[in-house]
Amino acid sequence: MTTPENARTLPAWAREVELSLPLHPQILLSGNVRDLYPLVTAGDDEVDLVDLPEMVWTVVSRRGYAAMLVLNPVTARVDVRSADKPPEWTAPLLSTVYDTPAAISGLLVQVVQNREAPVALALPYTARLAPAEGLLEPADRALLTRAEVLGHQATPTRGAGAAGTMAPFNTIVWACERQEELHALFPIGSPMLRVIPVPRPTLDVRATAAQFLFKDSSSDQRKARAHAIGEVTHDMTVRDVIACGKLARDRGLPADRYADAARLLQVGITDDPWSATRLREKIKKAEDYLNARVLGQERAVRKAVDILVRSAVGLNGAHTSSSPNRPRGVLFLAGPTGVGKTELAKAIASLVLGGDAEPHRFDMSEFRADEAHQRLIGAPPGYVGYAAGGELTNLVRANPVSVLLFDEIDKAHPRIFDLFLQILEDGRLTDGRGATVYFTECFLIFTSNLGVSEAKAPDGGPAPAAVTPTVSYHTQPAQVERMLRDAFTHFFNQTLGRPELRNRFGDSYVVLDYIRPHVAPRILTKAVESVAARVSRVHDLRLDVRPDVETKLGDIMLERLEDGGRAIGTLVETVVVNPLSRWIFDQAPAPGSVVTLTSIAGSDGDWRVEVN
Template sequence: MSTEDMRAPEGIPTTAGPPFVREFEATLPVHSQFVLWGNRHDSFLVRESDSARPRLLSLPDLLWETLRGSGYAFLLVHDPVDGLRVHLPAGATAEESDRAEEAASRLLPRRPRPGSLPSLETLRALMAELARPAQPVRAALAIDDASRIARSAGELEPSERDFFRFCARLSRTAVPVGAQSGRTTPLYNPVIWLADREGDLPAWLTSSNDQIRSIGLPVPDLGDRQATARLLMKLFGVTDLDSDLPATEACEAFAAQTDGLTLQAMIEITRLARDRRLTMTELPDAIRIYKLGVMDNPWKREYLRKRITDGQHSIPQRVVGQPQAVTKTLDILKRAALGLSGAQQSRSSDRPRGVLFFAGPTGVGKTELAKAVSSLIFADESAYLRFDMSEFSAEHAGDRLIGAPPGYVGFEAGGELTNAVRQQPFRVILFDEIEKAHPRILDKFLQILEDGRLTDGRGSTVHFSESVLVFTSNLGTEVEDDGGRPVTNVHPDMPYEEIEARMKAAIGDHFTRVLGRPELLNRFGDNIVVFNFIDRAAAARIFGLQLDNIVSRVHEEQGIVLEVEPEVRAALQKSCTDNPRMGGRGIGMALESQFVNPLARALFDRDPAAGAHVRVTALRREGDIVSVELA
């Protein structure tokens, strides 16, 4: 091969475009068809020289400029909406348009008229003329939205199967075309399939076929986002970014906060900011609106700081006997309210606003504290969403969270978790008894905890950056001995510091040794909040609150003023709080069986009128049957 053959073609230099287009350009001599799949609707950054300003091009424009630089006369594009057309960028001159149309008419004299929707049979004939040209003219055909050609890549109709069989054979019989100048090496006139996913085309079309090259189009990296952010800053009146420190910082933050988004999304976010009259320093608000689709941000409400401050007094009244757990939870919420979650990272983080792992014995207030957090932050307990992870013990149950994959029953419905967060991004999400979930389902939380986003079964991205995630677990209350038998690990007589140390050690052992998921444990970090057993004083307070709730409910439902004599109250308290291991839930269960049930029986038999004053004067036990005496 001569030196002339190796030089870079005119048009876009081989080092200017994204890696995938450089791969495409370099392999034109050896592949007759290409499958470009993935991020095909994005804008793509082209750096033509160190001194020139980078440009943003659509995929068809990028392909055409690359092909033109390699000596191609025109790019034909077919899509199911606009039909067949010769593609030219928006700024093309009339001369360029006439030259491309003339070349297309010369090479493909029987091509359908522009804008028509050719059948698969007509498209086959067109591809054949292009792949084995009668004249030495270089041209390419891009089939846009190729994912929609077949109803199902795995279940082709006869006409679809015949079409793709023809395409597979054509890829092997295509003839490369030489040129008199420029890039004189023979190059194929390629068919370029533009698809959403690689699997949208039949697998047998590309498998074991060296003539068809599959190239993925990834989302842009940080470098591309930084360059794009610098381009977009001029919309805010910034002309010399290098000498404007606030603009430089805003630019860097913009690039970091759009991790996972496309360059086109960055353009749309900038337009949104301009429409909302936001400054460049307020771009994070525009990003949030773009991702979540909501204007109001509860985390920035003026009264939030006061609510959290008040919560230091109100939550201990609601979650009794857990001062350490309440204090640590409020510390994490303060950090979230100030936007300092993940502040130790070198770049801006889209992680959830708060992550809490509540560990402790049953009935000590873990779920109640999660509800209290929801009420405190969002002033609405309906923002609390609970998943009982014991229902997700089977691997396939994970489809309930994010939705079934394409082709499976229920695919259109989406997932319970992703749908709920998409509808209301500001939530407290409780995953109760997380240790009962299948390990494969736990893997789904890795992306949420690290990146604050999750892709559902329909391919849509759901953002958790404004949510608080709460995981609860009984891990550590029991451990296995050397024989694999469960033994008690903590008990009520231990000091809290020892309970905390033992529980955390057991949780760490479970995630690392049993599950083999140390990376998930690392995502929780120091957000593991250990709850203590309910002591006698706390049990008495819980009993008093629950008994008062019963008295209030009788008045609300029946209009009866109920009074419980001190002797009855004391006897009930002693019998309902004698087992601290059962926690607050155990107290409630004991109250229901020993007081609510006999009270309901007595009220039902007596049937007092609304407004009556009824006193409970005594409890009577006959075996397992408890009765109350009313006066």
Template sequence: MADDTARNGPFLPGFPAFAVEVAGTLAVHSQYVLHGNIRDHFLVSPEGASPEIPPLLPLLWKALHPCGFEAFITYDAVDGIGVHPPKDPAALKAVECVLGPRAVGRRPGQKRLLAHLAKAVGVPEQPPEDSEAARSEQSASPAAPSGFARPANRVAFVIDYAARLTRVPGQLDQGERDFFLFCQKLAYSAQSFSVPGPRRSELHNPVIWLVEGERDLPAWFTAGVEPIRTVAVGVPTLDDRLRMARLLVPAFPPASTEDTHGRVDPAMEFANRTDGLSLESMMRIARLARDRGYGVDRIADATRVYKLGVDDNPWRRTSVRTQIIKGQQEISGQVMGQDRAVAKTLDILKRAALGMSGAQASTPGSRPRGVLFFAGPTGVGKTELAKQVAKILFGDPHAYLRFDMSEFSAEHAADRLIGAPPGYVGFEAGGELTGAIRRKPFQVVLFDEIEKAAPLVLDKFLQILEDGRLTDGQGETTYFSECVLIFTSNLGIIVTDPQTKIRTQIVRPPIDYKDLEKKVKGAIRDHFTNVLGRPELLNRFGDNIVVFDFISEVTATRIFSTQLDNIVARTYSELGVRLEITAEAAGQLCAACTAELDNGGRGIGNMLEANLVNTLSRVLFDKDAQPGDRVTVTGLRTGDHGPVLDAQVVRGGAA
């Protein structure tokens, strides 16, 4: 049985798959590039033994030591040559047998490092140091080895922070290119061998490169080079996180309440809430919970603080609940004629405030607190309702982040949201969206006219809606789990000709709300499913699509009156002039401003500006109105150059 294990490679129950892959392929590969989650800890739970959580290097040692490895030679640009296991006399002796008695602790130059690599893997035989061949070798460029020596020691050479060996992987200088070319030829030249001992397998002494990204080394170095095996070190799976959580949860302080009725398994909750995080992060969250005194009933708080760095959670404030209750009365006065849309929006906000978004799912996940898709005619209150949502949640109608998707219609526009990739212009600036959310995690984000966004931008939205996070161009993860995302669209109301880009309104009032809702939702479904080919994005919006109605004549009159009052108030606050409008003049203005309702409340405002604000400004300017004056508007008529206001200015407000 032992002989079978020696011949076929070690069987490593309870080890991560990448460690098993390395240990099991040493007979055919002389070099490995390990990339990805290499700075993490890893759960090792062999049968019949207590679980351990070593970092990468000790984990690789546990996997390769049974194969007869006596030591690891380690190297990085800061610490130079090292040995693993540290402070192990047998390991130090093995390394000194390979590299000499004074190599450990030194930071060799490039040529010397190449010689160390060659000696470690067994090629080539080195000439005596004082020979003419040695002197000529030191002055020459690295070349392919020509002779082979069978090492007496089983060692691996581990190069950490390998990406820092070059300035730019795709733009190597002469020395960097020669270095990697030598290492590539070394991979082809190295031979497997056996050493005396119980396991006489023909294995390589491997060179193991550790990098964060798969492309951190020159692409040609590994592409199509069979002796060099690229191995991904993945983030922990749900099973990994669950096993880790079961080890960590007992270390949490006790729950603040003994009532555990209906609560999920704390370990399962911990595992679900740390999706995408490393095991190292889970250990840090557990330490943070102990430091803050968070019991097992506050795993969600500990995870949120670790991710966002924010202890205060606005969603738990009593003021949010109070504001939502007040909003039911106040919003209708700000967003007129949209009672159905307001009611549905408030329902979604109540769900978000209670943390019940996605409650039907088996796992809590990290999706945004709330998602709203406002659809319908232009100028009917979609943006205004978004402002009111910000006011309800954070006390300020301007406390929201707005992106006009017409500015993100090009394919490269996604870089504006998350930042340019390394090496591209603007990389250092970061992303507009990711940077803003990291600075202010609790926020309302408005994406206006979503149908105009480029497909690559929509892919980013898919990640946010599904996972609640986004990785920017600098590799930083931004979490959207505490945000409310609002998307707006005119789909179903306006169509754009693909050739001329002319926008045409295809639905006009009067139309029954149920028919309008059916048309709009049908157009949205067709756009995401057939036009964009992204039904999965539509599925993430779910039932959060809120359809706005056309404004009625009654609503239009209310909007007109509100905006007229705003003009009167602004005239007094800015100029100190009292503005009075007779009933007849107000009727004429109302008729002119509400004649066409296709553009909604915004259209009414535009007409008021043309018929009253502009003409009033002309009167005030030409007659040099002063603070304390009174202006009485008695009528509106059409002149040769547009609307003309019949108005009288009384100095000092006297009769």
């Protein structure tokens, strides 16, 4: 037995369509218009899923419409829906080909001028009727002009409508995913056009739709399984929810593993790399590994390991009821230059991804311009570079499991931070072409030296501001952390005016201290050992450094600690590597020889070594 249409519960946007029928001759549906929508039969909780034209027909048929015509862009003809036989006057319309703007204009006129029982005309691909950018052809311009004029000329029909209701118009129903896809001449601002957004499904809608998958189960079991699927499909469409359920059923996944099917649909990976035994075993030893890579930053390493552990067990963001699709991990590394921020990011990438993996690095000082965000997500339609997509979205789409390093994030243009707000909150980003990219399996690392120095306006006029240090390696570690954290808070609260973004970082803010005198010798030894290893590998020579040479290097090093560990590496390169390279080039020692550095002498720009 056919279920009466008025016995079915409509989505909120469809109820708004129903209320608009006697008030607006034209309706524009925008947003999630390519989805499926649940229709629930009152009394027995039976769920059916219908597409947009079928949902619109369900609505208009409840209001007594005799038929609904749907322009099919594949066949260039109109399909018809009606409860009984379609009105006779529509017969010629069904045999006509509508492959030109003029033909579609004629169709609009005939529908609007119908004076019998009301009918509706749906155009599901409105944005394809006329190009959104550039000059319109005369026929396209005439189509959009006629559409607007017909809206103003429309009058309610004299034919039969639903009993006891206002007489409806012959309704034109336009549909597009994004309003910006429509040409500027489309009558979006016309008072005769009602714009109704079709939202992405909420948890309740997703859970209701998922019941369609379990028709043969008991009511309680059906609702429990459907709710489990709804929970793990945050921000997905109903089509994706159904695909997720079918995938889970096909693989025999229990309810507690529906997230695996959702992950496959979102990011294209079948297994959870963060729960792999290999990674878990490595994280157990992560503190020793990271401390060996980043010297003298034990506190920062301990905090980084806490976040890695939280990521591995899937509890990042567990304290909040918001989006479960947040990135796997977020780390904000602050501190002076040369203290190991970038090296810690590299070590985490190697730990998570294995081998010699590197983080995907974005130097945010390159994103200072207002339009720089387009480099990350791609240019909008009609702009240069639209087809290429965005650097960030393309990268994550191709590498859904990634460690992303955003270096010197405070140097980026303020508009860039709007993108990060969306990534940190929802774990997704929409590129310039409208495609969604998920960051669910990504580990995000931000670096900054906010608070290390501040700009001071000079006394003598509009010259460039001078940069004055606010902390140094003479400052006590606790004071360094307090001052840098205050600068971090001031930047997001006052400078950017985005305290909500600061809150998204939560406890992931970690301060790396200056390289202290007791740590510096270990960094120096590591640098010298690296030089010896390279000399052995490239030239088959054994490098031996005398203790007095190491002592002198240490003395020079202590004078340069203000610039951090990178300055120690530069010191070794300048004082040891450069003169040693000249000696090897000139003397060409035989492979297998022992090269002993007996002394170093000179000054910046003219260092010499004595070799035995």
